[in-house]
Amino acid sequence: MQAGGRLVVGIVIVLALSALLPPHLNGNWVHVLTLFFMMSSLAQAWNLIGGFTGYASFGNVTFFGTGAYACAYAMDAMRWPFWTAALFAVVVAAALAALLGWPILRLRGHYFAIATLSIAVGMQALVAQQEPFGKGSGMTLPINPNFHFFYWVMLGILIVSILLTAFIARSRFGYALVAIRENEEAAAVLGINAARAKVAAWAISAAITGAAGATFAYWNTFIDPPTVFDLNYNVLMIIMTLLGGAGTIVGPTIGSFILSAIGEYLGAQSISPWHTVVLGAIIVFIVILLPRGLMPYLTGGLRAFNLGALRAQLRASRV
Template identity: 45%
Template structure:
């Protein structure tokens, strides 16, 4: 199966030359969602902190681009840099107190981050307040596709590095047993905050690309909580704590959701809820672990997971 990833990479690179405009637009959206899934994977998959606040960083990155381009007349690259600054500052300010919480307390605390950030932006006139900002239009889907693909490649390379680095091993140790990791000499607070910052930066960059692509931004769209639910489902479905699992989950679920939305809208609205229930109950480690387990246990893999969940 080692040949599969180079083939997929070549197909993604070549898509603008063989795909239609509609497929290209779908590709941009899927690549950005995959980047968001990878950003959540850094914190939720490797560090073990299930964050519901990644959409806050997505919105901050988007507003960094919008403010730079609309209010300051700066280029897109400068807007992306400003968005990164917003995300890093926000992560450092919020990360230390929030990451002291664990389990469902941490999840609940992060759930309010997007709402807090949205409420702040809504009251800043320079950021467009509740009305929002209209960005300059750039009719160049190829550029956005290549940018989104490069961003996903950077996020995946970062996750690959984490899976093999001392820093990544420290995050995994925190996920498995934070107390034991601290006893072993790992600065758990520093590691968690750094993971929070890295995850936030990639989410913010994805938000910046999306803002310029759709050319309009308001607090409701920028800090959408359902976006955070999507990235979690995609990561869990593909395989949290793995390098390529979130990417596979994002592509597959995006494609299925797009088909359902075109055929039966009412079913598409329920799709992600059904997926997360089935994934957690029947294959809690995602598709990345499914092939190996099925080869060894057969269908008993699903039965064993269902039995463990007492269903």
């Protein structure tokens, strides 16, 4: 197994084992880890369209908010149970991405980025005017007394998103996305239906994002447009992906872990007024030094630590 594959398997195993932690953690750590799982899932989702396909979406938060409101409406107005409402939210988010994708994904570069940003801003304003969604006053969801429930659901979404990314990366569909990222015209010459592949990638990205949004809505018990369409979520998705390594399988999760750890450390220090400034400076410093993210260095380190070579050296030393 290659170094990158070992790293992916190792991270998935660690995440799976972390499902055993909640009974042994206090409420604050459960909250911190649940938020980490959510942000990692959002970054993994953004990576499919921004990292693999090369289309930097500044509007993926649209699908987070859409998933949140679809779930809230289904649970409040239609009295659906959470799992049914969450599935509904996933379908709505994916369908919206497919609908928007056909015209929007014809744009490229900064035109695409600006268009997606405009959609996010416009969607927030649109939802705030709709009576079924509580207009600007928001919506309230029922309370789930099992606080660990959201930890496990967010963890499940993250594991599924990583496994799905690993599957896509090794499939013909994944190769098509990378070909589009490298040279869309050349990809078309090779017979790749770029329009269909891009829309599919964005729809899958939106489905994961919508699932996270639906779970967040139930977890938070209250949502309003400024909360679930907050552009800061989109900024964090991009930063985490670039930090870990865009176009890699687990780079976004690694970036999310590092960014979350830095944020928690700075938050625990007596520099609260400068928290954002210091965090921003650290991010800029890391991005300048590591333009390809951390993944090449992590996989390189694993490659250097080759067990076969280590055994050979041990045998030689015995002779």
